[in-house]
Amino acid sequence: MAALTEEQVMLRDAARDWAREKSPVSALRRVRDADLPLGFDPAAWKAMAEMGWPGVLIPEEYGGSAFGYLSLGQILEETGRTLTASPLISTALAVASALMLGGTTEQQAAWLPRIAAGEAIGALAVDEGPRHAPDSIALAATSASDGWTLSGTKTFVLDGMAADIFVVAARTSGPAGQAQGVSLFLVPADAAGVSRKRLKLLDSRGVAQVTFEGTPVGRDALLGPLGGGAPLLEQVLDRARAGVCAEMLGAALQAFETTVDYLKVRVQFGQPIGSFQALQHRAARMFMELELARSAVEAALQAIDAGSPEVPELVSLAKAKMGDTLHLVSNEMIQMHGGIGMTDAHDAGFYLKRARVAEATYGSQSFHKERYARLTGL
Amino acid sequence: MAETEQTDPDAFRAEARAWLEANFPPALKNAGPPRVDENEVPTPDRELWRKRMGEKGWGVPTWPTQYGGGGLSPEQSRIVQQELARLGAYNPIGGMGVMMFGPTLLEYGTPEQKARHIPPIVRADIRWCQGFSEPGAGSDLASLQTKAEDKGDHWLVNGQKVWTSGAQWADWCFCLVRTDATRKHAGISFVIFDMKTPGVEVRPIRLISGASPFCETFLTDVKVPKANLVGPLNGGWDVAKRLLQHERTSISGGSAASGSAPGGSLKDLAERYVGVDADGRIADADLRLRILNNEMEARIFQQTALRIMLEAKSNAGPSLASSILKNAGTRVGQERAELAVEIMGHQGLGWEGDSFSPGELQVGRALLYTKAFTIYGGSQEVQSNIISKRVLGLPDPPGAA
Numbered sequence: 202m203a204a205l206t207e208e209q210v211m212l213r214d215a216a217r218d219w220a221r222e223k224s225p226v227s228a229l230r231r232v233r234d235a236d237l238p239l240g241f242d243p244a245a246w247k248a249m250a251e252m253g254w255p256g257v258l259i260p261e262e263y264g265g266s267a268f269g270y271l272s273l274g275q276i277l278e279e280t281g282r283t284l285t286a287s288p289l290i291s292t293a294l295a296v297a298s299a300l301m302l303g304g305t306t307e308q309q310a311a312w313l314p315r316i317a318a319g320e321a322i323g324a325l326a327v328d329e330g331p332r333h334a335p336d337s338i339a340l341a342a343t344s345a346s347d348g349w350t351l352s353g354t355k356t357f358v359l360d361g362m363a364a365d366i367f368v369v370a371a372r373t374s375g376p377a378g379q380a381q382g383v384s385l386f387l388v389p390a391d392a393a394g395v396s397r398k399r400l401k402l403l404d405s406r407g408v409a410q411v412t413f414e415g416t417p418v419g420r421d422a423l424l425g426p427l428g429g430g431a432p433l434l435e436q437v438l439d440r441a442r443a444g445v446c447a448e449m450l451g452a453a454l455q456a457f458e459t460t461v462d463y464l465k466v467r468v469q470f471g472q473p474i475g476s477f478q479a480l481q482h483r484a485a486r487m488f489m490e491l492e493l494a495r496s497a498v499e500a501a502l503q504a505i506d507a508g509s510p511e512v513p514e515l516v517s518l519a520k521a522k523m524g525d526t527l528h529l530v531s532n533e534m535i536q537m538h539g540g541i542g543m544t545d546a547h548d549a550g551f552y553l554k555r556a557r558v559a560e561a562t563y564g565s566q567s568f569h570k571e572r573y574a575r576l577t578g579l
Numbered sequence: 580m581a582e583t584e585q586t587d588p589d590a591f592r593a594e595a596r597a598w599l600e601a602n603f604p605p606a607l608k609n610a611g612p613p614r615v616d617e618n619e620v621p622t623p624d625r626e627l628w629r630k631r632m633g634e635k636g637w638g639v640p641t642w643p644t645q646y647g648g649g650g651l652s653p654e655q656s657r658i659v660q661q662e663l664a665r666l667g668a669y670n671p672i673g674g675m676g677v678m679m680f681g682p683t684l685l686e687y688g689t690p691e692q693k694a695r696h697i698p699p700i701v702r703a704d705i706r707w708c709q710g711f712s713e714p715g716a717g718s719d720l721a722s723l724q725t726k727a728e729d730k731g732d733h734w735l736v737n738g739q740k741v742w743t744s745g746a747q748w749a750d751w752c753f754c755l756v757r758t759d760a761t762r763k764h765a766g767i768s769f770v771i772f773d774m775k776t777p778g779v780e781v782r783p784i785r786l787i788s789g790a791s792p793f794c795e796t797f798l799t800d801v802k803v804p805k806a807n808l809v810g811p812l813n814g815g816w817d818v819a820k821r822l823l824q825h826e827r828t829s830i831s832g833g834s835a836a837s838g839s840a841p842g843g844s845l846k847d848l849a850e851r852y853v854g855v856d857a858d859g860r861i862a863d864a865d866l867r868l869r870i871l872n873n874e875m876e877a878r879i880f881q882q883t884a885l886r887i888m889l890e891a892k893s894n895a896g897p898s899l900a901s902s903i904l905k906n907a908g909t910r911v912g913q914e915r916a917e918l919a920v921e922i923m924g925h926q927g928l929g930w931e932g933d934s935f936s937p938g939e940l941q942v943g944r945a946l947l948y949t950k951a952f953t954i955y956g957g958s959q960e961v962q963s964n965i966i967s968k969r970v971l972g973l974p975d976p977p978g979a980a
Contacts, residue, residue: 202891203886203890204889204890204892206894240581248839282636428721461971461972465972465973465974466971470975472977473974475973475974476973476974476976476977477976477977478964478967478974479974481963481964481967481971481973481976482960482963482964482967484966484967484971484973485906485962485964485966485967486963486969487905488902488966488970489793489902489906489907489966489973491878492883492899492900492903492906492907493879493880493883493903494879495900496879496882496883496885496886496900497879497882497887499886500882500886518875518878518879522875522879568877570871570872571870573871573875574860574871577869577874578846579860579861579867579871579876
């Protein structure tokens with residue numbers, strides 16, 4: 202893995218210990234079985250906040266530690282290993298990044314300290330259809346005397362059930378499909394006309410469909426430039442995508458290691474099945490893909506920290522590669538475990554379910570391959 | 580030269596740039612290195628460039644200055660490579676001496692052996708070949724049978740080697756021989772000898788690509804001086820394993836970059852031979868996607884090679900990730916070679932004749948030649964075995980030694 206600073210090593214080790222001891226896969230199983238409406242355990246989120254994780258990106262003046270994206274990636278990789286459900290990506294990554302990149306001083310002062318302290322949960326409301334399509338924002342923001350009125354529905358909003366504040370991508374002018382005319386708004390969840398419906402997905406997390414019915418927002422709710430919010434949205438999404446990649450890397454690594462451990466102990470035909478070359482070479486291939494994926498994920502996080510102009514293409518490279526790799530490993534985890542992997546009692550199914558949702562989150566492999574092609578002129 | 584260790588990167592870059600601009604013959608810009616599988620007579624410019632880089636030691640930038648190397652830090656070495664690329668210059672110091680034998684001898688050789696053999700490698704004055712594989716010892720290399728008998732003041736070597744790359748042009752050979760027939764791995768020694776020694780006979784092997792980069796090498800009563808043993812007696816397997824690591828690293832890097840067509844990227848090639856649609860995209864959706872996948876994998880391979888280099892620097896040891904480099908690099912390179920031919924259609928399938936440009940002919944030959952990537956230097960399957968056993972700790976397959 203990348204050469205880490207002392208802080209990053211400490212964050213990673215703390216996250217690893219906490220995830221193993223306090224938030225193993227059985228914790229997600231409890232979230233699912235108890236049918237927790239938020240899609241995560243509030244006590245776990247409180248513990249994460251006490252360790253300062255929601256503020257890892259946030260400047261010190263607002264109560265954060267400003268350690269950067271590779272640092273947050275270390276935490277997400279470790280919580281990803283145990284499939285920990287939490288609003289870390291939507292709050293500490295997506296919404297905090299939106300505020301840091303596009304927020305006014307007032308907006309930052311109002312929300313960043315609360316996010317850093319774990320007192321406010323944020324969610325990014327982008328998509329309006331079944332597939333990730335940030336180029337097709339249609340939700341209407343019509344001009345009103347004192348600001349705008351939002352009308353429309355956002356769907357598959359990560360942690361939308363728990364959110365106190367939404368960053369909503371809306372259209373202030375122009376037709377859907379046009380970059381010009383997109384604006385971002387900060388909308389409190391308790392604003393008039395906001396309603397949400399839980400969408401129960403395979404991975405048991407708290408995804409929501411959020412409807413805005415004539416929701417009034419003031420001028421101070423505009424986040425970033427009026428009508429010019431599309432580039433800001435892409436920047437925010439790229440940061441969120443890189444975080445999802447780090448979480449996926451952790452999940453894939455743990456799925457792989459659990460599988461290799463099983464190959465060593467499961468005996469058939471009088472041998473551990475891991476002694477069979479047919480399985481060994483598939484395991485070796487997974488190891489190779491994981492190492493390659495790690496390079497892409499770390500390069501994307503480092504590029505964000507460095508302010509590189511190549512962030513968009515590096516993030517798409519990472520999301521595509523990480524998606525393909527997690528897809529492979531989650532399938533092999535089931536296949537190599539055989540029948541036991543098909544049972545709900547085993548963890549393998551949780552990895553497969555999380556894998557498919559994470560692959561689709563903020564753009565699937567095909568979305569990011571096409572985006573990489575466009576960005577590199579292919 | 581030790582002074583450069585102290586200078587800051589920007590100052591070193593300026594120094595490197597100035598030296599390279601003053602010494603690289605401009606006529607060689609973008610000419611690329613000479614083909615190693617042809618015994619072409621080098622042009623005066625190529626000879627001059629080789630001599631200058633050899634004297635400077637920058638062909639092997641990180642090797643110790645004591646033996647003529649550049650004595651540079653890895654970071655400075657990277658700067659030299661970047662500046663070479665900026666000028667369109669190639670590194671004229673290469674071959675098996677640089678890639679494989681030199682680094683191994685620096686680690687295992689005696690001071691006398693290093694003083695004698697490293698400087699000619701630094702200057703690319705002599706060429707080395709590798710006497711490892713035998714007709715009965717391919718992937719199972721340690722079953723080799725070429726024997727070396729102790730005759731008091733020398734070893735008497737008898738046997739046959741195969742796939743000896745460049746043996747017909749080589750001056751010296753590093754070779755694995757059996758010095759103890761009762762033990763498999765622990766009965767192998769690593770020796771070096773002059774290819775002009777009586778009893779060394781070389782026969783080139785014609786490959787499917789039409790080229791003959793490999794040979795059969797017959798060794799009949801070849802006398803090897805006792806001083807030419809590298810590493811301990813019967814300890815040659817460890818030396819060989821280290822050398823093979825260097826070989827894999829160089830194969831992976833080289834093959835990821837090779838197979839690419841002359842005259843630019845696959846994209847440029849596709850725009851020329853396939854054409855573009857109204858949106859400016861390659862006008863064959865399936866081909867475009869496969870080119871895209873290859874470009875993405877190539878970039879991730881580069882990211883991985885860089886990551887491994889930085890990790891090795893910070894952890895003071897090779898990272899586990901280095902075990903994947905050969906399979907990952909050859910996958911990219913072979914696919915690239917296939918794509919280049921597919922893009923060119925029938926023009927990429929020419930065998931010879933003036934109906935095809937040299938570049939087109941090269942692409943077809945490369946398709947054939949790159950099939951060797953996943954066979955030599957430890958086959959793809961052997962690499963997977965190594966990862967399974969050494970990295971993942973999976974148990975030996977039933978019946979394996």
